Amino acid sequence: MNRTERRTTPSARPQFWRVALRTCVIAGSTNLLFLLIFLAVGSPILAWVSVGSMTVYAIAYWAIRQRKNKLGVGLIWSEVVIHAALGILLIGWGSGFHYYLLVFIPALAVTLKRSKAIAALLVLWVLYTGLFVMSELIPPLQPLVSRAALDGVNLFNLTVVFAMFSYLALFYIETVIEGQRALRKLASTDMLTGLKNRRHMTEVGEAEISRAERFAMPLSVLLIDADHFKLINDIFSHQKGDEVLCCLTKLLRTELRQHDVIGRWGGEEFLVLLPNTTLENAQLLAERIRGTVKDFRWQELLKDELAVSISIGVTQLLPNETLNRLINRADKALHSSKANGRNRVTAVAA
């Protein structure tokens, strides 16, 4: 996935706007505290600025809820820049209002394309250093009553920005983990049936073999194949064929226990791993599944008298056997079922 795709991933967008809404609430509440602080330390202009800021965040919140996203984000950013500049101009660099501008660094880097992000970060740097130079050249227009009051404001701003960075970092890592989880699911799932795909079944199969050997438990497998599936596609359409596969999936799932593992092994072929199951019990289960599929009311789906049936090959893991050999034997058993007329179960021990 390249950088452009990452920045436009649709699933990341709702989360971004959720963060923007939360930012409005947190920043609005912070400005309420500012109002009280500046009334207490005798800076009425900054107290009024806080009232203005609360109004701006309320409008930005409304705008984002109304999906007027550009307006919302524009308001948030303008407020931060103007508030920082006014704070520094009125009570000086020591107030720490410039810390808020630093929050733009991850926000710009994560949301913009690389070239735009670099340009925006450069503008931010010029703005930040420009404010510092301004504070060096122009003494505070309305200094606070004492150094302690200024340090208090600085500490407050530092704490808020610290919390904002922590929140952003946690949000970022959560988004990454969520994305990884979604990708892992996509890579291991068959899109049509929602079952585990062949790649994942191979991994699970190998893990089940190790487990069976470690705990000296039996492990059986079923290889299930829909009969004359090409005919179903040809007569009823490929789409109906897909519906039949999904319906088969549901039927198979209902017959299995919670710790049995089912996956789509090929086009119309399913693999079932049956931990802690002997060949005899696996054969009984296979017969039950075959009967369930045969007896299902296929007429309702196909609007035809033709019924869908399945053939099954059953076998049990032998000592020191690989997954490949185990499945090859199940495949041979499946072929016997096909060769002997289909709609049947064949079990082979070795």
Ligand SMILES: Nc1nc2c(ncn2[C@@H]2O[C@H](COP(=O)(O)OP(=O)(O)OP(=O)(O)O)[C@@H](O)[C@H]2O)c(=O)[nH]1
């Ligand atoms: N609708 C649909 N068809 C699929 C899918 N995957 C494979 N198939 C079809 O399944 C059919 C399998 O045909 P064959 O391998 O000849 O087997 P069959 O017709 O089931 O015959 P037997 O297995 O011998 O009973 C092919 O026509 C494939 O195109 C799928 O995802 N959807």
